[in-house]
């Protein structure tokens with residue numbers, strides 16, 4: 285059973301004093317400055333902030349793709365140094381292999397991790413269904429729209445059943461209508477699977493709509509300006525956007541970011 289009280293939840297991710305300095309041709313560049321946070325199991329977290337504030341850098345560090353310069357980071361009690369099988373990553377464009385069918389693209393992570401084949405065959409069918417691609421398994425990526433390709437990306441992300449999903453503007457390249465549909469699908473899948481999601485976006489409304497908490501980052505050097513709890517009812521529907529409590533949260537984040545003039 286899922287307990288809601290903060291004292292009952294388990295922290296799955298802990299970051300302490302995370303700092304990232306890139307060395308560049310013009311000298312050191314502080315991309316993240318002393319960031320500390322905890323993320324509970326099953327939480328939906330968004331990272332928002334202006335372009336260049338270090339959102340992707342933080343996500344890459346969380347995913348074990350990039351090394352931090354200072355600080356500590358653990359997932360499920362283990363220090364993060366390399367990518368982990370219990371963490372899946374998804375980006376703005378899903379790189380699909382054009383010569384593989386949709387079904388074969390979704391099965392790829394399972395093949396790489398050498399997971400049980402018959403389980404994976406069954407799982408792939410369930411995933412095609414879950415992301416609304418029933419009947420598209422034998423098609424090739426070139427036959428699909430941008431939105432459908434991101435549906436494949438979502439299915440592939442879930443293929444090896446990672447507990448934590450790290451998503452870097454996964455629907456950012458899609459038109460607004462498709463993006464809204466994909467956000468609703470993501471929430472539905474998240475509610476059904478109880479994953480922990482960390483979602484990067486520069487769209488404040490999207491962050492409020494999706495999240496349990498929003499991590500608000502400041503422009504470079506990226507610091508955590510604050511964390512806003514989005515204590516709005518679930519399941520969320522687009523009606524929420526007409527709710528004054530939704531606008532209040534959006535304006536609170538705008539205020540934290542200093543974008544109101």
Ligand code: ADP
Pocket residue numbers: 306307308313315333334335336337338339340341342504
């Ligand atoms: P965001 O995702 O918020 O747009 P990024 O994490 O991509 O921000 O970048 C944060 C800062 O770090 C930016 O100033 C960017 O130019 C810089 N940066 C990102 N990656 C590198 C890199 N590999 N080498 C040097 N600087 C980088």
